[in-house]
Amino acid sequence: MSLGAIIYLIKENRLQNSIMDLRNINFRNYNQYNRNFFLKGGKNRNFRNIHKVDIVLSLLQNLRNRNYHWENILKTIEKNGKHYPRLTTKIENAYIGINTQKIDLFLSDLIKKELLEYC
Template sequence: MNNLTNFNILLSQTRLSSYNNDIVKHYDNLKLVGKITPKIATLEIILRNKLDSKLSELDNEWIKNSNDGMIKNTREKIEEREKNKILSHHQYLSRMSLGTIIYLIKENRVQDSIMNLNNINFRNYNQYNRNFFLRNGKKRNFGNIYKVDIVLSLLQNLRNRSYHWENILKTTEKMANIIQD
């Protein structure tokens, strides 16, 4: 049995095929994930704290006092995991998933308080990116809220792919209906 066959068995053919069966590319991806993970974790902490700061302006105990179904459900799941522990506001907050934090940022419409991306140009990152959307056949430039939503979505995708050790260098290009500036 050769080494590639051993790796196929141990790591799975599906995983290795996303690297064109190149084990070096697989390990390069793992090194990259290891390098960016602390940065992603820091961004996650910053988002939690900025959201908490904004929502605490109205209620310091917004997690415990909320009637929002997502927050109540999240709170109940946390309490179930933590069985019989009395949790502080910050303990609840730290146990919320990034997906929940992003949902709450969008649901409470606090994107402008979280990030200012007015000057970001998506075309600087890929020639096929756009800085606008179409509404009723007219070009509308992305405002800060839309840009924040896009960046939060990309962050969540990158975080999930990184934390599951997926190939973060692999991209899919959709060539249909590409509209350029």
């Protein structure tokens, strides 16, 4: 099975809360423009664990696909004088990305969180 198929099955069967507990993850650690909330009805709504797992799974799949197809993951996108990472995902009209310098931190944080959960 491919990573994409596994992620699809996780989301389709709503297993996000069963496989990861990411309530304490702070996406601002990986990019200064990231938010830990989305806007709904004019109010800030914090991401629930299910949203955070969806974001992480999407970022992992994006990272895997770009590496597998030999794409340059170090590229950034410039808009209005600001540099945004190409490794991004969108959920609830909020964009979450990983700076190229923070990819190692992102992956090690995920491994630490999952290892601590099961120990």
